[in-house]
Amino acid sequence: MNVINSRDRAVLRGLRAAAQVAAVGLTVAGAISIARVVHAADPAVPSQASAGGQGVDAEAALAGVEERFRVRDLKGNCGCSACWGPPAPPVVSERDLTKWLEELQS
Amino acid sequence: MSAPELDLQAFAEKHPLLERGARLATDELTEQELAAARRNWRERMASEYASARVFAGLVPLLMKAGVNHERVADVTSMIEEEIMHSRLCARVLVALGGSARAPLPPLEPVATGDPADPVEAVLRAVLSISCSSETVAVALVECERQRAANSVLRDVLSQILSDEVGHARFGWCLLDELGPSLSPAARARLSAYLVGCFAHQIRFHSPFLGLDRTSERGASFGAPDGEASWAIFVQTLSRVTIPGLERHGLRAERAFRCALRELERAA
Numbered sequence: 057m058n059v060i061n062s063r064d065r066a067v068l069r070g071l072r073a074a075a076q077v078a079a080v081g082l083t084v085a086g087a088i089s090i091a092r093v094v095h096a097a098d099p100a101v102p103s104q105a106s107a108g109g110q111g112v113d114a115e116a117a118l119a120g121v122e123e124r125f126r127v128r129d130l131k132g133n134c135g136c137s138a139c140w141g142p143p144a145p146p147v148v149s150e151r152d153l154t155k156w157l158e159e160l161q162s
Numbered sequence: 163m164s165a166p167e168l169d170l171q172a173f174a175e176k177h178p179l180l181e182r183g184a185r186l187a188t189d190e191l192t193e194q195e196l197a198a199a200r201r202n203w204r205e206r207m208a209s210e211y212a213s214a215r216v217f218a219g220l221v222p223l224l225m226k227a228g229v230n231h232e233r234v235a236d237v238t239s240m241i242e243e244e245i246m247h248s249r250l251c252a253r254v255l256v257a258l259g260g261s262a263r264a265p266l267p268p269l270e271p272v273a274t275g276d277p278a279d280p281v282e283a284v285l286r287a288v289l290s291i292s293c294s295s296e297t298v299a300v301a302l303v304e305c306e307r308q309r310a311a312n313s314v315l316r317d318v319l320s321q322i323l324s325d326e327v328g329h330a331r332f333g334w335c336l337l338d339e340l341g342p343s344l345s346p347a348a349r350a351r352l353s354a355y356l357v358g359c360f361a362h363q364i365r366f367h368s369p370f371l372g373l374d375r376t377s378e379r380g381a382s383f384g385a386p387d388g389e390a391s392w393a394i395f396v397q398t399l400s401r402v403t404i405p406g407l408e409r410h411g412l413r414a415e416r417a418f419r420c421a422l423r424e425l426e427r428a429a
Contacts (some may be wrong), residue, residue, distance in 0.1 A: 062309070063378065067390055070305030074297050074398045077330045078406040080338065114400035114418050122371065139206050140299040140326065141213030141244060145290030146362035148275040148355055156354040159420050160413050
């Protein structure tokens with residue numbers, strides 16, 4: 057049996073809080089599906105990845121490029137560390153938008 | 163030209179976090195942990211202050227789209243809340259023995275491109291601000307609140323969390339309200355916008371990867387825990403934001419993969 061330490065428990069609480077925020081206006085079925093997804097993040101619970109748990113694929117994909125980002129000198133909002141405050145949304149040119157539209161539809 | 167400086171020292175001294183300007187007891191922290199905690203609260207002070215302009219930039223977009231006046235009023239409150247968070251961070255910083263002066267981060271204008279449809283412009287902005295950034299912020303602040311060293315810091319984080327919840331929920335509610343009336347073409351363009359939005363989110367949060375993992379003691383005073391923060395970002399994006407946007411009929415999962423390819427190409 058896995059044991060959750062206080063850090064992992066805090067991470068999980070944070071994730072649950074975010075899930076509750078995003079669940080506004082959802083049907084009961086939708087809220088249950090979010091609860092399942094967050095439950096899958098619980099290190100004390102077997103991963104749902106093999107069962108096709110929603111969100112897990114994206115996590116795995118990001119983990120694949122994580123090392124590349126780790127070694128790059130990427131800057132956040134103020135150049136030091138990422139903060140809570142939202143940055144300005146990205147400006148997307150029509151050219152990029154058209155390119156991505158095609159990629160999403162292909 | 164050098165960055166403008168935010169100076170909240172006098173304010174924080176006039177409105178101390180603890181009675182009679184007492185310092186938070188930090189004897190158990192190492193010098194490095196204390197310095198890291200001060201640095202983090204200082205960066206937050208500047209970042210929260212700069213975020214006020216992000217919400218201010220949302221106001222004309224909402225007006226142009228004819229969104230209900232109550233929603234516009236909600237956003238004007240968010241501007242004040244971000245300034246208030248900045249002041250709270252300054253008060254914590256001074257209670258930790260730090261100086262509440264910091265350069266402001268780059269103040270990019272709030273624009274999302276130039277969609278012809280004003281509703282689409284609003285939704286682009288809230289996809290980035292509320293459904294992505296502020297939803298992650300809720301998870302980050304709640305995580306830190308759970309780890310807080312004492313009731314004073316826990317109260318500060320509770321106050322900030324309560325506002326961040328409102329900022330994030332605002333976007334999800336607006337998406338609920340405006341989403342159903344979107345044409346298939348507008349929905350497709352919003353999905354394409356998500357590619358840029360997710361790439362931007364990954365870039366914005368990637369400094370977490372360069373931060374060391376702090377001790378539980380350091381984290382309890384606000385020293386950054388890069389590993390935990392990155393895990394929160396990744397899990398919130400993949401388990402909350404992406405599925406949430408998919409439920410609203412946006413192709414978020416695909417857009418996310420496309421964003422990763424974009425970042426790889428740019429590397």
